[in-house]
Amino acid sequence: MSVGELNGDGLRVHRLLQWVSTGFPLPIDVYTLSCFWRATICNNSVAIIIIPAVLRFQQKMSHTTTIPVIDIGAFVDAAKRADSDATAASLGAAFRDVGFAYITGHGVPSAVIQKAFSHAKRLFELPMDAKEALSMTGANAHTHRGYSGFGDEVLNEETKDWKEAFDIGYDLPPSDPDVAAGVPLHGPNVWPSHESAPELATFKHDLELYFSHMERVGRSLLVGFEKHFGLADGYFEPFFQRPLVLMRLLHYPPLPEEMLNSTTPGRDIVTCGEHSDYGGLTLLAVDAPGLQVKSTNGEWIAAPPMGNDALIVNLGDMMQRWTNDVLKATPHRVVNVNPLAHRYSIPFFFEPNFHSIVRCLEPCLRLSGTTVPKYPDTQYGPYLLSRYDATFNHRKDDESNPTNARPGRY
Ligand SMILES: O=C(O)CCC(=O)C(=O)O
Numbered sequence: 001m002s003v004g005e006l007n008g009d010g011l012r013v014h015r016l017l018q019w020v021s022t023g024f025p026l027p028i029d030v031y032t033l034s035c036f037w038r039a040t041i042c043n044n045s046v047a048i049i050i051i052p053a054v055l056r057f058q059q060k061m062s063h064t065t066t067i068p069v070i071d072i073g074a075f076v077d078a079a080k081r082a083d084s085d086a087t088a089a090s091l092g093a094a095f096r097d098v099g100f101a102y103i104t105g106h107g108v109p110s111a112v113i114q115k116a117f118s119h120a121k122r123l124f125e126l127p128m129d130a131k132e133a134l135s136m137t138g139a140n141a142h143t144h145r146g147y148s149g150f151g152d153e154v155l156n157e158e159t160k161d162w163k164e165a166f167d168i169g170y171d172l173p174p175s176d177p178d179v180a181a182g183v184p185l186h187g188p189n190v191w192p193s194h195e196s197a198p199e200l201a202t203f204k205h206d207l208e209l210y211f212s213h214m215e216r217v218g219r220s221l222l223v224g225f226e227k228h229f230g231l232a233d234g235y236f237e238p239f240f241q242r243p244l245v246l247m248r249l250l251h252y253p254p255l256p257e258e259m260l261n262s263t264t265p266g267r268d269i270v271t272c273g274e275h276s277d278y279g280g281l282t283l284l285a286v287d288a289p290g291l292q293v294k295s296t297n298g299e300w301i302a303a304p305p306m307g308n309d310a311l312i313v314n315l316g317d318m319m320q321r322w323t324n325d326v327l328k329a330t331p332h333r334v335v336n337v338n339p340l341a342h343r344y345s346i347p348f349f350f351e352p353n354f355h356s357i358v359r360c361l362e363p364c365l366r367l368s369g370t371t372v373p374k375y376p377d378t379q380y381g382p383y384l385l386s387r388y389d390a391t392f393n394h395r396k397d398d399e400s401n402p403t404n405a406r407p408g409r410y
């Protein structure tokens with residue numbers, strides 16, 4: 001069978017088969033298999049040889065046990081905090097080592113998470129002109145809220161991201177002093193209108209509920225880090241009073257034919273380029289495999305959904321600086337393990353205030369065996385703006401971009 005004889009799904013299947021070099025029995029992920037099975041409906045003649053391809057993907061994605069699972073109930077429930085030493089130790093160990101953990105016991109109801117994913121699916125199903133009406137360019141660039149389309153964000157120049165996003169932040173009224181003063185990244189959110197999409201009538205309500213749960217979990221984790229480093233109770237609170245939260249609905253659709261064809265067979269297709277996150281804590285919900293975490297020896301560790309509503313947590317660069325590199329902002333990426341399926345994820349970036357000055361924590365100087373901080377004191381807001389300016393095409397080289405970072409300007 002030559003590539004020239006095939007088109008559409010047949011060509012995709014042919015490309016999948018080209019990637020098969022080994023295949024021996026391994027546990028099959030039912031989700032992945034079911035997606036491939038759907039893929040084979042219009043190609044019954046090749047269904048039987050799809051399975052080794054699935055097995056090979058599973059073989060590459062099977063090192064999940066190295067990401068620890070931590071029940072953070074001891075920090076979520078204030079009554080249990082007196083007994084939280086062991087949990088604080090596990091948290092510290094996880095973020096000093098791999099830099100990622102699955103967390104359970106966070107108290108976010110399943111229904112809240114499921115509704116957020118349902119809304120994400122419905123939002124991204126809207127026609128492109130409806131999504132572009134919510135665009136984060138133009139007037140919304142200043143607050144960095146709303147829809148950004150394919151190719152707008154480039155996290156790594158070596159790979160092409162293949163995702164669209166909808167960004168929600170801390171909703172602040174015009175009377176807020178920072179909004180009134182025109183401080184970037186402060187202001188109201190952008191919401192889809194009910195008239196054009198009645199199925200999204202509860203979008204704002206349900207997403208705000210999800211947001212408040214994630215903020216609560218983020219604050220609980222900060223309590224854990226205070227405990228781990230022996231900092232005073234509430235040490236982090238003043239730095240997160242008006243946090244620069246960015247909650248993103250992300251959609252990774254099936255790969256277009258050109259992307260499949262232009263990829264070297266056997267190589268991972270990266271849909272979110274290798275990067276580390278920028279700020280404090282990231283709380284991530286995912287509905288499908290694809291996330292990979294870089295281990296210290298450079299190998300990619302798979303971080304698929306774990307069930308029981310476990311959230312994936314990792315740290316951003318500012319947390320690494322704050323701790324003098326004691327805690328890790330680990331590089332990660334998303335690869336397409338199933339070229340025919342949609343993938344959705346919801347990262348919640350829990351970041352310090354715009355005006356917060358991040359300065360090396362005293363206990364971390366000792367822990368890193370030095371008396372000198374590795375990084376200068378950094379004001380978080382301008383730092384975050386410089387990262388956005390470097391990764392979002394609509395912000396690059398935009399003379400009229402009012403939010404371009406100017407150290408010392410705010
Ligand atoms: O989609 C994912 O699983 C991860 C996305 C991510 O790493 C990010 O947006 O920073």
Ligand SMILES: [Fe+2]
Nearest residue numbers: 275276277332
């Ligand atoms: Fe990330």
